[in-house]
Amino acid sequence: MRELVLFNENFKKIDGPYFSNYGGKNYSDSYINYTTNPRQVIRELVYNHIIPETLLDIGCASGEVVRDFRSLGVDAYGIENNKDILKNCVAKDFCSFGDMRDLSHIPDSSFEVIYCNALMYAFPSEVLDILRSFRRIASKAVYHCCPYLESTADISNDKYRVFLAKKTWWDKQFKEADFIKVSDSIYSV
Numbered sequence: 001m002r003e004l005v006l007f008n009e010n011f012k013k014i015d016g017p018y019f020s021n022y023g024g025k026n027y028s029d030s031y032i033n034y035t036t037n038p039r040q041v042i043r044e045l046v047y048n049h050i051i052p053e054t055l056l057d058i059g060c061a062s063g064e065v066v067r068d069f070r071s072l073g074v075d076a077y078g079i080e081n082n083k084d085i086l087k088n089c090v091a092k093d094f095c096s097f098g099d100m101r102d103l104s105h106i107p108d109s110s111f112e113v114i115y116c117n118a119l120m121y122a123f124p125s126e127v128l129d130i131l132r133s134f135r136r137i138a139s140k141a142v143y144h145c146c147p148y149l150e151s152t153a154d155i156s157n158d159k160y161r162v163f164l165a166k167k168t169w170w171d172k173q174f175k176e177a178d179f180i181k182v183s184d185s186i187y188s189v
Helices: 017-019 027-033 036-049 062-071 124-137 169-174
Strands: 004-006 052-058 075-080 096-098 111-116 137-142 161-167 186-188
Touching: 027 062, 036 062, 036 137, 052 062, 062 075, 075 169, 096 124, 111 124, 124 169, 137 169
Parallel strands: 052 075, 052 111, 075 096, 111 137
Antiparallel strands: 004 161, 137 186
């Protein structure tokens, strides 16, 4: 099995239909089926001695995960590069327009934890630079959740996904960006 499979060689902007038919439903109704539950994320972080007081969700869509983290006491914020989905944001005061490819406007160590399930929408050649930006703005860890090449049955069902990679490929990228692997999903600074 290859380490990485590229699906889209050209940039394909995620548009309105993506969020209106997210797993066969509207994004707000189905997001929890495609992301890691914030309660589980907090439990895993705390189990690994990382207390997430501040968190940045990179690729926050309409802010449901931000809202859910905030309801659990985490000072959570989000950035999203799709202005259309931000119009439907459920956490408008805490989510704003931004792109993971350019985080230069965010000061160093601004957030203790970065939560991201959107890296598979970047190009593999961009991942290392993005992770180095994550390393700069996270003071404790990154919680990375995405499907892995070896663990997903239907790897081509998302026409916007740029690539899928093996878990070992992701581990190498995080190591190259000076993170320390703590668990399958957590990389500390």
